[in-house]
Amino acid sequence: MAHNSTAQSDEMSLGDRFNAVAAWPMRILFGLLDRPFRAIQRLFGIERMPYIFLLPNLAFFGLFVVVPLFINFAFSATGGTNLFLADRPFVGTEQYRYLADCGSYLDPSTCREDRFWRGIYNTITFVVFQVAFMVLFSLVTALILNRKIRGRGFFRAAFFFPVLLSPVVVALIWKWILLRDGVLNAGLTSIGLDRILFFVDPTWSMFWAIFVSIWAHMGFYTLILLAGLQAIPPDLYEAAEMDGTKRERIFWRITLPLLWPNLLVVIVLALIKAVQIFDEVFVLTGGGPGTATQFIVQYIYTTGFSNQVQNFGLAAAASVVLGVVLFALTLMQLAASRRREDN
Amino acid sequence: MTEIVLKNIRKAYGEVDVIHGIDLNVESGKFVVFVGPSGCGKSTLLRIIAGLEGVTSGEVLIDGHIVNDEPASERGLAMVFQSYALYPHMSVYKNMAFGLENSKMPREEVEKRVNDAAAMLQITQYLKRRPKALSGGQRQRVAIGRAIVRDPKAFLFDEPLSNLDAELRVTMRKELAALHAKLGGTMIYVTHDQVEAMTLANTIVVLNAGRIEQVGAPLDLYNNPQNTFVAGFIGSPRMNLVEATVERSDGGFQLAAGDSHVSVPNIEGIREGHHVTFGSRPEHIEIVDEADADIVASVDLSEQLGGETYLYCTPEGMPQLTVHQLGQLPIERGQNIHLRLNRACMHLFDSEGNVIVNGVSD
Incomplete structure (x- = not known):
């Protein structure tokens, strides 16, 4: 019985040691994030915090989905063969009319x-x-x-x-x-x-x-x-x-x-x-x-x-x-x- | 009116035998309840009668005809499921009419039957609703209504009240009894709740591990159990069963269990040195003076319900006993009480658990 409990405590301490090692980068990260997040929370209020957490994903989604959607829409109103939007002449609904002709x-x-x-x-x-x-x-x-x-x-x-x-x-x-x-x-x-x-x-x-x-x-x-x-x-x-x-x-x-x-x-x-x-x-x-x-x-x-x-x-x-x-x-x-x- | 007979029914799933040769005669117009613990085969037996399961061997007869090879749809029976099994996408009316429409019954006749059944079950106002808009009790009525409209040869109920709360269960129990009195059809009802069995049945079939332990009227099973299983299963709280050794005493025998000796008269079938089990229901044990006592026991727990009291007490060297007394008793935990078993209601079983005698007094 005594032997068993010793083995168990050894196992536990091994686990604890692993946790302790694994936890320190997290502690540093939390330490770094704690102050700015507290400041953000003071600024926006706790009820708006979910939106703050959603922000990175929304930014990513916006940059790679929503923005291209609008760029595509803008391209559809331009003509010519230039790649950059600024170099392309505005043609309005000309492309759509061409497709529908x-x-x-x-x-x-x-x-x-x-x-x-x-x-x-x-x-x-x-x-x-x-x-x-x-x-x-x-x-x-x-x-x-x-x-x-x-x-x-x-x-x-x-x-x-x-x-x-x-x-x-x-x-x-x-x-x-x-x-x-x-x-x-x-x-x-x-x-x-x-x-x-x-x-x-x-x-x-x-x-x-x-x-x-x-x-x-x-x-x-x-x-x-x-x-x-x-x-x-x-x-x-x-x-x-x-x-x-x-x-x-x-x-x-x-x-x-x-x-x-x-x-x-x-x-x-x-x-x-x-x-x-x-x-x-x-x-x-x-x-x-x-x-x-x-x-x-x-x-x-x-x-x-x-x-x-x-x-x-x-x-x-x-x-x-x-x-x-x-x-x-x-x-x-x-x-x-x-x-x-x-x- | 329909008679259902089972002859030597066996059922095995692969290597596992679940029904071990059951013979049973369900008389016409009777309310028969299959009761037993979980896994005893009662639902399987009901499903075999319904035609939802085949048999491994044996015969199922409905009104004298062997129906082993007839599918469920042709046996003319109606079943009420534990889960109600209402069609969720159909209205209550459609649920009840569905089986009749299958048989291409004229629409007027379908309407009449559904409306009559709905009126009988007081669900007329819900006919247009879907099942999900009904309470558990209402759904159960619809399920019963679906069975009634078909005017079946017999009704089969598979634990129909087990999904309802305790209060509703009591109400529905009374309604089912009234329904049987009104319709008069043969009904087979499966439950694990012995109170339902006692209150509803004309005949109870007690099943255990795929075998019939006893068949009889509710009070017959209560008063004359044929073995310790039935003795323990029928009655709530369950019968106190105590293993004892038979000893000779003046003018008879005494049953020695722990420090207690319960005297009994000469009984045919027991001899000195036999190992037996004696049984006494909680309501058949009295609290008496020390001089008249069979057993002295220390109270472990006292449940005061107002009109009655349950005492859980342990005599020296014996298992815990339950004692039921009417009224309110000022007895507390740890107190010693003196108990006497009512011999007229005492049961004696042999070492195999089969009854020697029900009621040991002369």
């Missing part, structure tokens, strides 16, 4: 900046199919993974792994599969079929852009929906069973309404993410063939940075248009989240 909005080839409109139409096509199929696949996958199936843990992990990959890695993996001499074509030729030049055909390119993006992201949405499904008390299903409810009716009348708040969040998040699509498709197809898979963000990037004539003003104006769309979607997302919390 169309013979018919339904036909991009009648627009002065047809690449912008093709980007918009491509993005709309992408968003509609990608979001619809991704939500559907995520829901079906979550419903299956929520059941007591063999190897459930493995499948849950397998569906989530692509989310952990960088978009460039995702694109390179699929490029390796889909290129002219890729794995898929090797498979096709080995069973006597013709090669398909996926990235030469506009429809195939759009299909694979949507497919790869669904593959890369659906694990994340599946996870949200799975959490939503698991939050539905099993008692409700048993009560429905006792009530003589058929399986389809249980899905439509119990599962779906109770999952709806989660589903709404998933739909809006997927929408936001889909509108922003750029990196993986850019690496996969380069926007081609032609402009078949060139989306709005790629248009902004190439207009502003990679074209020979770097048209910052036009790119900034397109960014503002995209920003407004994303802002509206974000408001929807917040409303959906609030609704989920209310439920």
Whole structure:
């Protein structure tokens, strides 16, 4: 007993010693900060101190998010090719008018900046199919993974792994599969079929852009929906069973309404993410063939940075248009989240 | 009216047996309560009857038909869950109507049934509300209403009052008893609360570790427990159970426990040297003069409740005894009291815990 307590006290004293050593830099720091903070507190009052503590983060956020937002807005009202705002001539809404100058909005080839409109139409096509199929696949996958199936843990992990990959890695993996001499074509030729030049055909390119993006992201949405499904008390299903409810009716009348708040969040998040699509498709197809898979963000990037004539003003104006769309979607997302919390 | 029969029901989860061969006949129109400690298998048994769990072996019969392979939805039973299991996104009306709509009942009939049940349970004013806008007691009524509207063959209740506060539990208990009297249907009720079992049941089934310990009317279990488990489980506070050795005395036996010797008449089934357990309920122990006493005990705690007093006292060499006395007794901690056990209400169990005799006097 005596031996034990000695060992314990040794251990304690070791811990204490470690704490003492670890604590001294903190003590010096607190000592240094104590006087100025007391002075600040005297100056502003204790109830305003939370804002003082928020200030560093707000400054950082302001410098790297809010200020660039305004700079971008300012750029959108200027013309020319100079980089510095001071050197750029003020053109007012000229860039926006240029973007909006169309013979018919339904036909991009009648627009002065047809690449912008093709980007918009491509993005709309992408968003509609990608979001619809991704939500559907995520829901079906979550419903299956929520059941007591063999190897459930493995499948849950397998569906989530692509989310952990960088978009460039995702694109390179699929490029390796889909290129002219890729794995898929090797498979096709080995069973006597013709090669398909996926990235030469506009429809195939759009299909694979949507497919790869669904593959890369659906694990994340599946996870949200799975959490939503698991939050539905099993008692409700048993009560429905006792009530003589058929399986389809249980899905439509119990599962779906109770999952709806989660589903709404998933739909809006997927929408936001889909509108922003750029990196993986850019690496996969380069926007081609032609402009078949060139989306709005790629248009902004190439207009502003990679074209020979770097048209910052036009790119900034397109960014503002995209920003407004994303802002509206974000408001929807917040409303959906609030609704989920209310439920 | 529905009769439910269980024949040699066994249930195992993997290697673990939870129900070990239960035979039971739930008579038509009876209020039967399954009672037992946590993990005794009472809820599992109820879920087996409901069809929410399958059996490993044995047969479940409803009105003479084996229903082992019938899903819950086709057994015609209604269940009230501990958590109420109300659909949170539906109004009270929709909750109650949902099961009827499943069976494609005409809308007028659904409306009539829901309104009648709501009136009976006094929840008409809440029909348009969602469950989250109701109190626990109101939710419980809705859950019961959902069962009533279906006019089931039998009602199954899985600890329906355990989420309510003590006062509401007493009220709901009375209402459930009244409901049974009014509807007259077969009801099976699971609880771990023996007071609920005693007050509601026509028949109590005491379960322990997946086996039936005893089946009987509440007072039958109280007066004639068949083993120490039932003796200890039924009655509140629980029966005092004391291990003793049988010794021969003039004209009979005496039970030696610690420094005390409790004399009993000649009883068939005991012999000198036997190890037995004698039981006496707190209300069957009197405080007497030293000359008439069986036991002398020192008071550890005195609970004065006004109309009655509970004394917790320890005799020399014996476990603590609980003594219940009517009225207010000026007895304090540390005081010695002299106790006499009412022989007519004394129970004697063998070393296995099975009853030898309930009531030892001639």
